[in-house]
Amino acid sequence: MMEMRASFFVECEELLEALQDGLATLEAGEEDNETVNVVFRAVHSIKGGAGAFALHDLVRFAHRFETMLDELRSGVLSVEPGLVRLSFSCADVLADLVRAARDGTEPPFERIDQTMEALDEMIAGEGEEEVTSADFQPVGLSFDFDLGGDAGGAGDSAPPVGHVITFRPAAALYASGNEPRFILKALAALGPVRVKVLTDDLPTLDSLEPEASLIAWRVHLDADVSEAAVREVFEFVEGLCDLVIERPGDAGDAAAPGTTPALPGTHPVTKATWGLPPAPVPTASAAPAPQPTRPAASGPAASGRPAEPAPPARASAAEKSADKSADKGGDKGASAAVEAKGTIRVDIDRIDRLVNLVGELVINQAMLAESVQDAGLTGHPNVESGLNEFMQLTRDIQESVMLIRAQPIKSLFQRMGRIVREASSMVGKEVHLRTEGEATEVDKTVIERLADPLTHMIRNAVDHGIERPDGRIASGKSRTGEIRLTAMHRSGRVLIEVSDDGAGINRPKVLAKAIERGLIDADAQLTDSDIDNLLFLPGFSTADTVSDLSGRGVGMDVVRSSIQALGGRVTIQSEPGKGTNFSISLPLTLAVLDGMVVRVAGQTLVVPLSVIEETMSLTSEGLASLGSESQVLRVRQGVVPLYDLGVELNYRDPLDTYVGRIALLVTLEDGRSVAIAVDKIEDQRQVVIKGLHSSYGRIPGIAAATILGNGQIALILDIGDLVSRARGVTRLRDTLSLAG
Amino acid sequence: MTDTARSTKGSIELLSFTVGGEDYSVDIMSVREIRSGTTATALPHAPDYVRGVINLRGNVLPILDLAVRLGLPHAPGADARHVIIVVDVGNRTVGLMVDAVSDILTAAQDDLQPPPDVGTGGGQGHVSALFVMNDRLYRVLDLGSVLPAIALDAA
Amino acid sequence: MSLEVLAVDDSRTMRDLIAHTLRGAGMTPHLAEDGQHGLEVLEGLQPDAIITDINMPRLDGFGFIEALRADPRWRGLPILVLTTESAPELKQRARAAGATGWIVKPFDAEKLVKALQMVAG
Incomplete structure (x- = not known):
């Protein structure tokens, strides 16, 4: 149940x-x-x-x-x-x-x-109808079939002393699919009955009309039941028969104890076509046949009798055929559409177990590859091709399993529609939500955990982004503001954008607030983008800066950290008078990623391949110092800052020289490029993501961990986070003074 | 390790070990397994007593250097032959790096006494009780207090 | 002899409930998710009775019953209509379409079994 x-x-x-x-x-x-x-x-x-x-x-x-x-x-x-x-x-x-x-x-x-x-x-005008009326009375579901002996008729005050029922079906009764036989049986279930067949209407054989209804019954029911209970038996045939219910004695019948058995052949057999064996019309002797003394409904179904299990093969065959025909069937109607795809529902734990096992498989495959290499078998053609096939298969299984967890983002977007409606009505604005890419599939966990941050961003957009209707009209915009929520897959990640056509970020105000809160120095020189990013600072958004709506003690810093916890990143672009755009980039799955395995300061680390534009060897021509502690790298498109991964992770001090080391050119979410210096590139491979959150906690610059082929753990970098916290020290002061 | 850890009423089974030359113990119910040390992967920005993480059958296990955590000197050469006691603390599992595992002791609850208040010296806060057995003083480690607090704060 | 009953309803919950109830009463349920589907499923069946919802996509309950009654094979087959309203018009309409009886929702296991027994034994 x-x-x-x-x-x-x-x-x-x-x-x-x-x-x-x-x-x-x-x-x-x-x-x-x-x-x-x-x-x-x-x-x-x-x-x-x-x-x-x-x-x-x-x-x-x-x-x-x-x-x-x-x-x-x-x-x-x-x-x-x-x-x-x-x-x-x-x-x-x-x-x-x-x-x-x-x-x-x-x-x-x-x-x-x-x-x-x-x-x-x-619906005024027709509003009188009340749901709680007899029209629709919700009653609980009773599955024990225990009627407590009362077949109905509560409230009927007639003294139950038995009934004499005269029942004369009209031809229409048979046409409707009703069967006097079952009605009589249901009556018999109410108590002891004596049934008499009234044959006075029977014509002679030569004038017999096959379709006409000729037989009538008179039933003596000696049972302590109400008339309502008796009428209930005839509910479906009301208007399709003559029905008289009388008290015993009222009926001028002189009911003979022995009743006439039905004449063979006179029973109208309308069902012969679908193969029910014609049963004899019930007679007095047949009365005890339905053994239970309980009312009809509870009789055969009673819990007292072990229910015969439905033949399972048969039932499942029916379900199968249901699925099959649904396949070619309709795309209308919600449940029909869902089932039309032949879906099954599976416990999420089972899927997660599968995901974990496949994760182990990936690690095992890496270990095997390593062993093969160690054993010097790499050149062997059979081993080589076998290993490649194994790798491909592993990858295919991996992807298929991940797809099981993927869901269209639609349900999340629909929830946002509601947020927009509620938020806009609360602040008296007119806002329309436009969604695109609802079919984009995203990991189920990501969808679940995205709900809160997205809700907050949408509320923000309604509250702070979109202007009031008069304000919009004054600035030549349509009265109704628009928030666009889009999702798409882009280079192995999911990109979700929340943009509004509102006033854009009020930079002077944001700047003033940040200074007031001591988040930045009063004389700080900030670019527009820097100012916009102040919104993400912890402590920026506090109670008195926000309305009821987007308040609730959550700031954009929380939004950012929840998105980061998913391995995602959020960036902001705003144009005064035109609107603001937040874009969230998320990994497709939380289980694996394609990574580049690098070495730095004796440690092995994994950099998500998706952020790496290119790699290059550092040369003295490419490097140039900037200030006393930093260096930049000249690349085709210009100059990018150089970060030493070993320094940023506190593994080592800056090196004397980076010539001969490797730089990873990385594009950040906000479009900036940076160079990350490492000692060596080891490999490029798919790695299984193992969360650190539950076992240890969040580590700055680190997204998660993975297990390498040799069984060792390697950390997976969160480059965006790393760079945002980076010190950018790639020169030692004392080295400098020595050199100078 | 037995399944009858608390079979005797009023007594507790403890796994004793040495760290920094001192005798410590933990409730055996918290101990999941004991394994020899493997190279841990260092975690950046971690406190000095966090040795890093190791692979425990596909799971990431943080390793705490208990000597450092308790402010004790490392036994000479301990690095080379340390032992890791894997313990469950709440819903987390961590590995405690110790010098050596000694024995399984059964102590009567009555024999356990709270640590006396001796000022604010290092490590003292991580002991939940003391008991003496075979002329040796054993400290019962307060597992909850040795976990890295940063784990939750930084999350 | 266990009754074989075809239940036609577009709500999965309803189908589940009906199937559960029928099995509990020792009957054998067959399921279809709308009238059209019901007609398809019937091709391989000889049920003792049919229970059908009214509001369904593709082919609604009335259309379904009319189609059944137009087919000599199913002319006498007991058909119960599941309806939310006990309004007399609805019963009249169901009967006019050829229904044998009706069960007024909310779904009630006992009523369902009783109604089935009244039309199919």
């Missing part, structure tokens, strides 16, 4: 996503009937499931929302901006309710009530 509940919530997320998609389509003015239907069905399905799990708040709200959508569907309401906005709000509340139900937390009642009121206004 818990499993089903969990599966319901998973489905809810899919339905909520479909709902968002549909609403976005409506918002874009591309509505068609099917879109409205999809939206309606999403809400409808959530309501249906919620009812089964007795999630009353959710049912109540979903029902109201559904009512509005139904009116939209039937044309009573039409798609207009107000309705779309309200629908988005409703979708948000619905999501809140779903998650509150799932997590057992308190839903935001105030917001729910407000939204309900707005819904009522929207």
Whole structure:
């Protein structure tokens, strides 16, 4: 049961996503009937499931929302901006309710009530209908089939002294697929019955009409049940038969104890085509046949009798065929679409275990390659090709496994849509969120851990970036501001951009604030980009500098460190009057990377290949000193600063000379190039990322660790972080004075 | 190491070892394994008592030089033949580099006494109890306090 | 004899619940995710009854029932409609389309089994 509940919530997320998609389509003015239907069905399905799990708040709200959508569907309401906005709000509340139900937390009642009121206004005129009426009564799900002996009819005050039921089916009853046989059986389940077949209507054989309904029954039910319980048995055939329920004695029947058995051949066999054996019409002697003394519903299904397990092969075959036909099937409808791809749900732990094992495989492969080399077998053609194939296979497995963890970033982007709506309404701005590249796939963990920083950036953009409507109009912009959220894959990384068309960063203000907070000297000479980057300084964003909205004690420094913790980097570009652009660059996966293995000061380190533009040997012509402690490297496009990796990691003092060492030319996220001096390049290979965070903590300039083929651990550099903290010392003062 | 570490009521099993020439011990329930030292990969910007990290069956294990941590002199030549005691502390696993592992001792809880207050000398803060056995004074290491605090702060 | 029942619903949760309930009652469930799919699945089956949702993509419940009733093979097959509303119009509409009976949501295992027994034994 818990499993089903969990599966319901998973489905809810899919339905909520479909709902968002549909609403976005409506918002874009591309509505068609099917879109409205999809939206309606999403809400409808959530309501249906919620009812089964007795999630009353959710049912109540979903029902109201559904009512509005139904009116939209039937044309009573039409798609207009107000309705779309309200629908988005409703979708948000619905999501809140779903998650509150799932997590057992308190839903935001105030917001729910407000939204309900707005819904009522929207459907005003027909608003009298109340959900809590008999129309839709949520009841809990009972799976034990224990009825407590009461087959219904609570509240019926008639003294239960038995009933005489006269039941005369009309021809339409058979046409509807109903079967008097089962109805009589259900009656018999209520208590001891005596059944008499009334054959007075039977025509003579020559005038027999095969399709006509000719037989009637009179049933004496000696059971302590209410009339309502009896009527319930006839619920489906109401209007399809003559039904009289009387007290014993009222019925002028003189019920003969022995009843006439049904005439063979007179029973209308309408089902013969699909192969049910025609059963004899129940008679008095047949009455005890359904043994249970419990009411019909609980009888055969009762927990007392071990349920016969459904033949599994059969069931799974049906499911298989379901999948198969879904394959060619529809791309409409949320769950249909999801299942249409033939997906399975797998516990994330199992995938992580697989990821780890593949990680071990990669390490093993590296070790094997090393052993082969040590054994002097490298030249052997069979060994060589075998090893290459092994390497290729390992890499393929690696990539496939990583793909399992990848998810489209869409769900995250959808959540941001909500942030924009809420944030903009809170500060009285009009903001539209445009998303691009929603299908871009990113590691699941990255998506999860990106939610907070992204939320913060979006709030910032609404709060500080986008101007108020009048301000925008005054500066010749459209009234509604736009935030663009884009995702794409670029050179082995995922690039996510958050940009707004707002006022841009107010640099004089930022500068003044930084000086006021003592973050920089009052006479510091900063470039525009330097000023923009002040936003990332810890302590820049504090309570009095931000509104309710983006406040909450989180600054851009936290945003940056959470992105860095994912092996990512965030940079900022801003143009006054035009807007601000944050770009986040993330590794595709958190499990492996292509790295260059280098040696410096006797240590082995790994530099992510993605940042390295080129490598070169340092020559005396290329190097030039800058100031008393630094050197620069001349490269084709100009001059770049030189950093000694050994110095920056505190492994050694600056060398007397770097001539003959190797420089890695690295491009940083902000576009700057720097040269990193190392002693030697050892190898270029795929390495498995082992986090240091949980076992040790964060080390400046270090992203993670890996295990090399020789079993030793090597650290993986975070070049951007390293350079941002770098001292840039590549000359020793005393060497200098000696030389001078 | 046995599964019956606490089989005797009111007693505790301790792994004793020497570091910087002194006798120390840790609750054997914290000890995961003992292994001979391998070359650790140095961590930049780490405190001096953090030796670096080693590969423990595919996991990254930080190694603490316990002598340095406790402010004790290194036994001469200890580097060449040190032993690593792998311990679980909370949800973290670290390796403690010591001179040598001695024995498994069973001490009665009653025999353990809190360390007397002797000013603020180095290392004293890392001892949670003392006991005497076979005429030797053993210190019970307070594992929580020897972990590098930087690990969390810098995160 | 275990009843074989085809359940048609676009909600996976509903399908799961129905299947679970049917198995619990000793019946054999077969599942389809909309009317169109239901018709396809039926090709390999001889079920004793069908339970169908109304609101579904591609082919909704009414269309599904009408299609079944138009096919001589399924003319007498008991079909229960799962509906959220107990409104009389809806029942009328379901009956007009050829439904045998209905089950008003919220989903209730006991009601479901009882209804099935009323139409299929």
